[in-house]
Amino acid sequence: MEIADRLGQDRNVWLCTLRGDGSPHVTPVWFAYLGDAFWIGSGERNVKVRNVVNDPRVSLALEDGDKPVVAEGRARVHRGALREDVLAALSAKYDGWDAGAEIAPFGPRVLLEVPVGRWLLKGTAQ
Template sequence: MSDPAEEEPGQAVRLRLAEEKNVWLCTVRPDGTPHVTPVWFVYRDSTWWIGVDRASVKARNVREDPRVSLALEDGGSPVVAEGDASLVRGGFPREIVAAFQRKYGWDVSAPARPGAGRELLEVRVRRWLLAGTAQ
């Protein structure tokens, strides 16, 4: 029997992941408190991709503790994922850069400000929490 965390969510959830623009990302600060922020994302092949500034709080937090949670904005039909994030610096996958361009008209690899570096958060799901039930 396969682990439900390794399975893709159903078609309705996958459609939302393709269409919705924002997800709330929760990382863990060094003192153990949560840091929550809305971010743009692309979901492909069981992985969430999020563009971040290398010096951002979320990037610093993930370097210290890779555990994250993600929640789509609609509280009436919850889609929450828990996973482990890793940072990808440079050499961004072309298909992910193209997916951000299609979804947002945005070059995820371009620095937000002069001298700032960009990274991608790559989040593999450990567990889905859908409609109030852990899977």
């Protein structure tokens, strides 16, 4: 399967952000891949969002370790009116999930945009 197919079909990507002390915070997240960027819905109070606000450097890895796909980028937090095309892509991929609906206690919904700065692995283990 090609990387583009996996980015459209794989359900989870591991997102690694950096805490204030520089230690990694790794979590699996749902995502859409649009316009050469990963898009991730989250609550504004989640650790990953706080980490990105303090240090936008992130890594992302699809789950299949036999055919690794790993990228790096600088995340941006989008607040307020969320992009309808991203919300529609997340809803289509995750059976009607409303990525814009607030979930207590995580606060207002935001979108993390991670344009790929570079691909570290593109489907071949090294």
